Amino acid sequence: AQSVAQPEDQVNVAEGNPLTVKCTYSVSGNPYLFWYVQYPNRGLQFLLKYITGDNLVKGSYGFEAEFNKSQTSFHLKKPSALVSDSALYFCAVIPKRDSGAGSYQLTFGKGTKLSVIP
Amino acid sequence: DSGVTQTPKHLITATGQRVTLRCSPRSGDLSVYWYQQSLDQGLQFLIQYYNGEERAKGNILERFSAQQFPDLHSELNLSSLELGDSALYFCASSVGRRGDDEQFFGPGTRLTVL
Numbered sequence: 001a002q003s004v005a006q007p008e009d010q011v012n013v014a015e016g017n018p019l020t021v022k023c024t025y026s027v028s029g030n031p032y033l034f035w036y037v038q039y040p041n042r043g044l045q046f047l048l049k050y051i052t053g054d055n056l057v058k059g060s061y062g063f064e065a066e067f068n069k070s071q072t073s074f075h076l077k078k079p080s081a082l083v084s085d086s087a088l089y090f091c092a093v094i095p096k097r098d099s100g101a102g103s104y105q106l107t108f109g110k111g112t113k114l115s116v117i118p
Numbered sequence: 119d120s121g122v123t124q125t126p127k128h129l130i131t132a133t134g135q136r137v138t139l140r141c142s143p144r145s146g147d148l149s150v151y152w153y154q155q156s157l158d159q160g161l162q163f164l165i166q167y168y169n170g171e172e173r174a175k176g177n178i179l180e181r182f183s184a185q186q187f188p189d190l191h192s193e194l195n196l197s198s199l200e201l202g203d204s205a206l207y208f209c210a211s212s213v214g215r216r217g218d219d220e221q222f223f224g225p226g227t228r229l230t231v232l
Contacts, residue, residue, distance in 0.1 A: 032218045043120060043208055043223030044161075090161065094218045104217045105176045106151075108161040 002027040004093050004109035012115045013081045021076040021112045023091030033074040034092040034106070035065055044090060050074060051096070061085070081116045088113050121145065122224035124209050130230045136197040139227045143190055143211030149173070150192040151212070151221060152184055156205040167192055168215040196229070204231045 003026045013019045025031055032051055036044040048059025055067045065076045074091060091109045121144035131137055143150050152164040154177075163176035167186035178184075181199075186192040196203060206228050210221040 034220075036223075041225075043122070043225050044210075044221075045120070045223070046220045049220065096218070105163040105166070105174050106217060106221070107163070110160045 002031075002093050002095060002107045004091050004107055006089075006091055006109035006112045008112050009110070010113045010115065012117060014117050015083055016080050019078050019081040019085070019114065019116070021089050021091075021114060023074045023076065023109060024072050025074060025091070025093040026072065027093050027095045030096040032094045032096050033065070033067060034094075035059065035063070035074075035076050036090045036092060036108075038088040038090065038111070040087075047076070047089075081114075083116045083118050086114055086116045120222040120224065122209060122211050122222050124207075124224035124227050126227060127225065128228050128230070130232065131199060132232055133199055133201060135199050135231075136195065137199065137229065139194040139196070139207055139209075139229075141192045141194070141209030141211075141224060143192070143209075144222050147211035147213050147222070148190065149212045149215055149217070150186055150190070151210040151217075152178075152192070152194050153208040153210065154205045155208060155226070159205075161208075164194070166217060173215060174217060199231045201231050204229055 005024045035047040038044045050067045058064045088111045092106045123142045125140045148169045151166045155161045164178040166174040184194045206226045208226045210223045212219045212221045
């Protein structure tokens with residue numbers, strides 16, 4: 001069974017500083033990895049996705065994530081945090097399939113609340 | 119705006135009752151997914167439909183059922199409601215059927231069971 005761990009319930013960072021939100025995963029075989037963001041009273045929004053290739057994935061709103069296969073991690077990063085980045089961030093995993101008619105469910109982590117302090 | 123709509127936004131009901139949540143996917147998307155978000159369980163996948171057929175099933179209780187209609191909208195039916203069913207229910211949609219593409223989430227329906 002696949003699983004995702006987000007070890008920090010909350011991350012606080014000062015505006016303008018770099019931010020990192022951590023994620024580790026467990027899945028059989030190779031993974032597809034995702035980051036989603038949830039603003040208060042809203043649904044989740046897709047930020048970025050790792051499929052294959054370059055380990056550094058660039059996404060929306062200046063976010064990027066680094067895939068590290070040996071550490072089974074997919075940490076979300078941004079060079080300079082904005083107050084408007086304050087939200088709940090979810091990492092998610094699904095096993096990669098080369099073929100087949102099956103369907104896999106996306107497994108989410110518990111979420112990390114990011115607070116950017118002005 | 120993701121293009122996914124959910125109704126109603128809020129629902130308050132009593133234990134033992136039955137409710138129906140409705141979702142309209144983004145134009146062109148054939149897959150619909152249902153998720154339950156609660157403080158203790160986090161975000162849990164319930165079920166996926168693709169073009170009217172059930173594709174994947176997650177932690178969905180037997181008291182819950184869903185369907186996707188020919189116009190691709192979907193309904194999640196929750197019956198014999200218990201206090202623990204109080205949660206935020208999200209619908210999401212995507213183009214593909216395998217569950218590995220970007221999903222677009224609706225704003226959710228907040229269910230309160232009293």
